Amino acid sequence: MSTNSKIAGCGFHHVALRANDFEATVQFYTEGLGFKVRHGWGEGEKRIVLLDTGDGNYMEVFAGGKGEQLPDGSYFHVAFRTTDVDGAVQAAVAAGAVVTVEPKDVVLGDAPPTPVRIAFVKGLNGETIEFFQSTGDNQL
Template identity: 60%
Template sequence: MGSNAKIGGGGFHHVAIRVYDFDATVRFYSEVLGFQEKVRWGEGSSRAIMLDTGDGNYLEVFAGGTEGAKPEGAFLHLALRSDDVDGAVELARAAGMEVTVEPKDAVLGGIPVRIAFFKGPDGEIIELFQSTGDVSL
């Protein structure tokens, strides 16, 4: 875990993208860039996967994207590690940021986590991500 005392832990957990060709994207990042599958969930256009980039930081790939180039690319959000999602989201709220998803528990491919989302100063989507089970993600 990192050393960011404000949000507890800190550092990037993952960057998320939504893609049109899920299988080709996963093959590229796995076979060409050497990312390793950590966990996957969902089916069809609702499937997703976390690929370890090699240092415990992840690329999260979601299916269901539209074909062709996107004005802002395929990036959805950035996620920051935290060991206190509830406290960290209150820091963002107190700074005037819009909380778009209140802190909640979720299970990703059998791994329990706690997450929250808010908009940064320029509208960028920021996720706070906390592993809560025996297996860390």
């Protein structure tokens, strides 16, 4: 149920982390912290996995880290669940955000194919914000 009418928001969807060691990172969050693999796609340095934290919110892990410890850590972006990506982007821009990726439809992986609508904006402090809308049968 949406309680945020400004961005048609249904709450937090995921935070994304770029992993220096993809397998070890996934193992840490699954075996160490009890997260469950919900969906994954890509190959090699383009692998991505969504890990369910236990309440339907996700940790998204990207392969391809450069091996260095970043001064601000390895968090890549934060994503908010919405039922209207386009409206959420409009609200963010009206509040001062800058669009970095226009709203678009994409399919995540093929096991099963998972259609979503996404967009990215840069917030007032340089933070990357994704608006995420599940649009198919495989709701994330």
